[in-house]
Amino acid sequence: xxSIGIVQPDSEPQETPMNRLATLAALALTPAALAAxxxxxxxxxxxxxxxxxxxxxxxxxxxxxxxxxxxxxxxxAVPQFTPPAYLADVFASAQPVxxxxxxxxxxxxxxxPSLIVAGGRSQAQVEPLSQIAPTVDMTIWEDxxxxxxxxxxxxxxxxxxxxxAAELVGELDAAVEGAKAAAEGKGDALILLVNGGxxxxxxxxxxxxxxxxxxxLPEAYPDLTAETHGEAVSFEFVAEVNPDWILVIDRxxxxxxxxxxxxxxxxxxxxxxxxxxxxxxxxxxxSARLYIAGGGINSxxxxxxxxxxxxxxxxxxx
Amino acid sequence: MKPxxxxxxxxxxxxxxxxxxxxxxxxxxxxxxxxxxxxxAVSRLPRTLAALLAGAGLALAGxxxxxxxxxxxxxxxxxxxxxAAMLGLLAVTLIAPGASMMVxxxxxxxxxxxxxxxxxxxxxxxxxxxxVLLPLVGLIYGGILGAAALWVAWTTDxxxxxxxxxxxxxxxxxxxxxxxxWIVAVLAPLLYLAADRITLLGLGEDAARSLGLNYRQTLLxxxxxxxxxxxxxxxxxxxxxxxGLVVPNIISRLRGDNLRRNxxxxxxxxxxxxxxxxxxxxxxxxPYEIPxxxxxxxxxxxxxxxxxxxxxxxxxx
Numbered sequence: 001x002x003s004i005g006i007v008q009p010d011s012e013p014q015e016t017p018m019n020r021l022a023t024l025a026a027l028a029l030t031p032a033a034l035a036a037x038x039x040x041x042x043x044x045x046x047x048x049x050x051x052x053x054x055x056x057x058x059x060x061x062x063x064x065x066x067x068x069x070x071x072x073x074x075x076x077a078v079p080q081f082t083p084p085a086y087l088a089d090v091f092a093s094a095q096p097v098x099x100x101x102x103x104x105x106x107x108x109x110x111x112x113p114s115l116i117v118a119g120g121r122s123q124a125q126v127e128p129l130s131q132i133a134p135t136v137d138m139t140i141w142e143d144x145x146x147x148x149x150x151x152x153x154x155x156x157x158x159x160x161x162x163x164x165a166a167e168l169v170g171e172l173d174a175a176v177e178g179a180k181a182a183a184e185g186k187g188d189a190l191i192l193l194v195n196g197g198x199x200x201x202x203x204x205x206x207x208x209x210x211x212x213x214x215x216x217l218p219e220a221y222p223d224l225t226a227e228t229h230g231e232a233v234s235f236e237f238v239a240e241v242n243p244d245w246i247l248v249i250d251r252x253x254x255x256x257x258x259x260x261x262x263x264x265x266x267x268x269x270x271x272x273x274x275x276x277x278x279x280x281x282x283x284x285x286x287s288a289r290l291y292i293a294g295g296g297i298n299s300x301x302x303x304x305x306x307x308x309x310x311x312x313x314x315x316x317x318x
Numbered sequence: 319m320k321p322x323x324x325x326x327x328x329x330x331x332x333x334x335x336x337x338x339x340x341x342x343x344x345x346x347x348x349x350x351x352x353x354x355x356x357x358x359a360v361s362r363l364p365r366t367l368a369a370l371l372a373g374a375g376l377a378l379a380g381x382x383x384x385x386x387x388x389x390x391x392x393x394x395x396x397x398x399x400x401x402a403a404m405l406g407l408l409a410v411t412l413i414a415p416g417a418s419m420m421v422x423x424x425x426x427x428x429x430x431x432x433x434x435x436x437x438x439x440x441x442x443x444x445x446x447x448x449x450v451l452l453p454l455v456g457l458i459y460g461g462i463l464g465a466a467a468l469w470v471a472w473t474t475d476x477x478x479x480x481x482x483x484x485x486x487x488x489x490x491x492x493x494x495x496x497x498x499x500w501i502v503a504v505l506a507p508l509l510y511l512a513a514d515r516i517t518l519l520g521l522g523e524d525a526a527r528s529l530g531l532n533y534r535q536t537l538l539x540x541x542x543x544x545x546x547x548x549x550x551x552x553x554x555x556x557x558x559x560x561x562g563l564v565v566p567n568i569i570s571r572l573r574g575d576n577l578r579r580n581x582x583x584x585x586x587x588x589x590x591x592x593x594x595x596x597x598x599x600x601x602x603x604x605p606y607e608i609p610x611x612x613x614x615x616x617x618x619x620x621x622x623x624x625x626x627x628x629x630x631x632x633x634x635x
């Protein structure tokens with residue numbers, strides 16, 4: 001049972017010079033890269049040249065699937081994965097090729113893709129994948145909204161859909177501005193991840209930190225340290241911090257029962273006694289979207305919309 | 319040490335730990351915005367009791383398993399009970415995610431019971447001449463159940479969910495969410511009544527039978543106790559490894575194998591050790607938490623290694 005600990009779906013991305021060299025080398029050696037017209041795009045590993053408007057595309061990152069489908073790019077193969085509901089159609093029409101962590105290399109190779117998009121949970125596979133076809137590492141990590149926007153623009157350039165990309169970027173910027181305006185004077189917030197009866201808190205430098213930093217929602221407990229997986233906290237901690245808002249991410253809701261289980265876990269006098277609890281300012285975010293496709297354009301627009309709507313519904317508290 | 323002195327010392331240590339546990343936590347009892355009385359009633363007291371009950375229960379379950387299989391290097395986790403409980407929890411999470419905590423707990427306890435009964439059915443066919451064989455079978459059996467749980471969790475994106483049951487901690491304990499653990503308080507006196515029979519179990523089937531013990535019935539009853547206690551702990555706070563292994567061994571090294579005399583002390587040491595680990599886990603990274611199971615594994619493993627190498631001091635065997 002110990003081995004479960006290794007299977008964390010969000011291991012730290014490693015950007016090594018070797019990685020980058022291997023990707024570049026593979027790109028240079030691939031005949032397709034020489035034949036087709038190439039375009040230079042920004043990736044997690046830096047700028048790389050890839051063939052423009054590739055025909056057959058394998059995408060092994062959920063955020064990338066989100067953004068590419070928003071651009072109207074047709075995706076030929078995806079990982080075997082239970083997608084967030086809004087991506088179900090995309091997944092249904094593409095061929096599954098192994099898991100995020102262990103792609104089915106044979107299936108991918110026999111597809112003969114002209115481009116593979118990987119990153120995030122599949123980042124460790126970028127190097128082996130680049131032996132099959134040009135592979136770009138489109139990991140979104142430190143600055144979710146900033147990198148999410150950059151990836152979207154890169155995809156726009158790559159698939160010659162710059163217009164649509166610019167439109168979506170404009171929508172994103174407007175949504176962020178709207179959220180910032182809504183957050184003005186509405187108090188502070190605490191991000192809580194609920195997982196099987198236990199809770200952990202996430203700070204502004206965590207994977208969900210952009211909800212604080214980009215949307216201008218102050219942290220209720222500014223000392224929360226950088227922790228990818230959050231800090232395990234007790235219900236007492238939440239009561240003591242007494243946030244004005246609680247943003248809830250339900251880890252268990254990946255199976256479709258949004259919010260139900262998390263609200264049962266948070267149903268305690270200690271949570272109810274906080275300002276958030278008393279003012280009905282506990283916001284259950286659609287977790288599959290935020291947790292699994294974080295950084296995808298639809299994921300970001302959807303989450304920002306949820307937060308903005310909740311904030312706008314409340315009177316200024318202080 | 320005289321019994322009076324011993325029990326006085328034990329009582330004092332326990333009282334000190336309980337006081338510390340009630341006073342220490344992420345929220346401030348006296349100066350904060352949180353009502354101190356509410357805090358104690360909803361969070362501190364339940365948490366303290368949960369640690370005591372879980373610790374005592376796991377230690378007692380460890381004694382029974384060690385006697386039942388006549389092997390000091392096993393613990394309840396080796397008969398597949400925690401894994402079976404996890405399977406039950408997974409099933410109820412998938413079928414009725416909105417079910418109340420109490421329903422989930424009950425389903426998991428039932429599954430653990432079924433899992434342990436299957437192990438006992440399996441154990442019937444295991445030759446008893448080599449005492450290592452049974453724990454090995456249990457290890458494989460638990461491994462198969464664990465693999466099944468992992469597979470279910472993997473295909474349904476619940477791997478991290480499963481993880482919360484594998485690391486025993488008390489951060490999620492509140493009034494209304496640990497009460498299943500009172501089962502331990504109900505079962506412990508029963509175990510005490512049956513202590514002499516359980517001691518006989520430890521002599522092996524032939525010796526026990528020749529002394530007039532209904533071997534199979536006693537074994538069944540003992541393992542049922544183990545199943546219920548382990549399931550209650552897994553579903554309420556998660557698996558805490560080592561407790562059932564380390565605590566009975568420490569007591570037995572120091573005081574021999576007279577169960578009726580040792581059971582209260584075993585329960586005390588289990589309870590105190592787990593509570594102490596929980597208090598430490600609350601303090602080390604205050605106001606965040608480190609699982610009590612993790613702390614216990616660190617200290618428990620150290621103590622156990624020392625014990626294995628230290629010379630036994632059996633005053634009364």
